[in-house]
Amino acid sequence: MNYRILGKTNLQVSEIGFGTWPLGGICYGSVNTKDAIALLKLSFEMGINFFDTANVYGNGQSEYALGQAFKSQRTKIIIGTKIGWTKEGLNEQNFSKSFFVHRLNSSLTQLKTDHVDILYMHSPYKKDFSEELKNTLLKFKKEGKVRFLGVSIRKPNDGFYFLQKNCFDVIQVNYNIAETESEETGLIKSCYNKNIGVVAKVPLGYGFLTGKYEINHKFAKGDHRNRFTIGEREKWVNAVKKARELSLLKKHVTLTQIALNFCLSNPKIGCIIPGIKTTSNLIENMKVVNLRRLTINERKLLL
Numbered sequence: 305m306n307y308r309i310l311g312k313t314n315l316q317v318s319e320i321g322f323g324t325w326p327l328g329g330i331c332y333g334s335v336n337t338k339d340a341i342a343l344l345k346l347s348f349e350m351g352i353n354f355f356d357t358a359n360v361y362g363n364g365q366s367e368y369a370l371g372q373a374f375k376s377q378r379t380k381i382i383i384g385t386k387i388g389w390t391k392e393g394l395n396e397q398n399f400s401k402s403f404f405v406h407r408l409n410s411s412l413t414q415l416k417t418d419h420v421d422i423l424y425m426h427s428p429y430k431k432d433f434s435e436e437l438k439n440t441l442l443k444f445k446k447e448g449k450v451r452f453l454g455v456s457i458r459k460p461n462d463g464f465y466f467l468q469k470n471c472f473d474v475i476q477v478n479y480n481i482a483e484t485e486s487e488e489t490g491l492i493k494s495c496y497n498k499n500i501g502v503v504a505k506v507p508l509g510y511g512f513l514t515g516k517y518e519i520n521h522k523f524a525k526g527d528h529r530n531r532f533t534i535g536e537r538e539k540w541v542n543a544v545k546k547a548r549e550l551s552l553l554k555k556h557v558t559l560t561q562i563a564l565n566f567c568l569s570n571p572k573i574g575c576i577i578p579g580i581k582t583t584s585n586l587i588e589n590m591k592v593v594n595l596r597r598l599t600i601n602e603r604k605l606l607l
Contacts, residue, residue, distance in 0.1 A: 305351025305593055310574040311501030313452045313473050315382055315421065317575045319568055320589055321354035322347050323505070326581035327369050328362025330392050331528040335362075335581065337369060343583060344373035348381065350590050356503070356577040358386035358426055359407045359414075367414035375416040384474070384503075385411050386456055388426030393528070399425065399432040401440045408449060422474050424454040430465050438471055456505065460489040467494060479504035479573065480513055481566045481606045482543035496572040504576040507567045508560060511579075512540035515548065515559040546606050561592045566606055569598040 307316045326332040327340040344355070357366045367385065374381050387407045390396045412418060423444060425432070444450040454474035457463045463475055463486065475495055477486040483506070486492050495502045508514055510529055519537045523529045547562045554562070567576045580586050598606075 305590075307353075308574050310503075311473060311495070312499040313422070313501055315354075315452075315501075317354040317382055318352045319575055320352060320564070320592065321356055321503070321575045321577040322352050323577040323579040324355060324357040324366040324370065325361045326579045328366045328392065330362050330365075330526060332579065332581060333524055333527060335365075337365070337372075340366075340369040341373045343580065343586065344369060346583065347580065347586055348374070348377070350586070351593075353380065354382045354384070354575050354577070356384050356505075358389070358424075359411050360386075360389040360392050360426070363392050364410065364414050367411055371414050371416035378417050382421045383415060383417070384422035384424060384454065385415070385420050386424040386426035387411070388428055388432075393526075397427070397432070399428055399434070399437055401436050404437065404440055404444075408444060412449065419449050419451060422452045422454045423450040424456045424474070424476060426456050427458050428455065428462075429458070430462060433466065433469060438469065441471065454501075454503075460486050460491045463491045464489075464494065467498065467500065472500065474501040474503060474574075476503045476505045476577075478506050479567055479570075479576075480507045480509050480543075481547060481563055482509055482513065482539045484607065487570065492570070492572050501574045502572060504567045504573050507576045508563055508578050509540040509543070512537065513544060513547065513559065513563040515544050517541075543606070550602065550605055557595065558588060560588050561595060562606070564589060564592045565595050565598055566603060568592065569603055 306319045308319050310317050327335050329335040387404050388397050390398050441453050452473040455466045455472050456476035479486050519541050547559050551557050551559055551562050
């Protein structure tokens with residue numbers, strides 16, 4: 305595994321992290337908790353030390369699995385969790401002081417720890433950041449319940465707004481071969497210049513960039529990907545066509561690995577957090593560690 309420093313946090317994170325949303329057992333299909341715990345432990349043995357979760361993933365199940373997997377190895381891993389959504393599958397958010405206090409305490413209980421390394425606001429709108437919430441977040445840091453603060457943004461313009469608040473140490477951005485707006489707008493560069501850590505979420509475009517799904521694919525009932533519009537699906541599927549051409553030039557390299565390597569080939573990215581649900585997912589992702597990073601021209605072929 306290769307490790308990178310995540311901005312001014314000075315956290316040394318595995319460049320490939322573990323996105324735990326699929327382990328929640330709701331929006332990506334059911335998951336056996338024992339299998340989830342075993343998978344998390346295996347990923348650690350393979351070098352992953354950065355785990356991304358949220359209180360809403362499986363309504364606490366992802367955090368629970370993390371807590372069970374690493375309760376005796378807490379100091380060896382880095383955990384980032386998010387607060388903002390009220391319940392998985394329910395389009396409702398809450399950024400009040402009382403909600404954050406309640407949910408952070410709940411997360412600490414589930415994770416079996418007295419602190420989280422990074423606490424993110426989860427997909428907020430600009431209006432959701434109040435002075436009261438800022439003071440609450442800073443109080444969490446002062447109390448030692450949170451080491452660093454982050455925000456998982458909806459779009460690049462939101463990122464510029466939150467950067468100005470001088471509150472956050474880490475920003476999560478959508479970044480993959482079909483969604484490069486965070487790079488094109490200069491947001492990633494601005495974060496780099498300000499020493500704000502950048503975590504690339506959805507590097508596989510919710511699985512579409514693996515090449516497994518066509519535009520009209522019907523997911524299982526309850527899978528959140530059923531809500532994506534035709535336009536959103538086309539964006540990812542069209543990107544796969546370009547990636548497939550490059551994968552043909554590189555023997556034994558999968559579309560998944562091309563997509564992940566694209567993100568890692570940007571040195572301003574601190575870590576990527578692909579969602580992982582199975583051992584085969586994990587093994588395929590980990591092979592990217594030993595791949596040569598894409599050249600500028602190879603990256604251009606994908607855009």
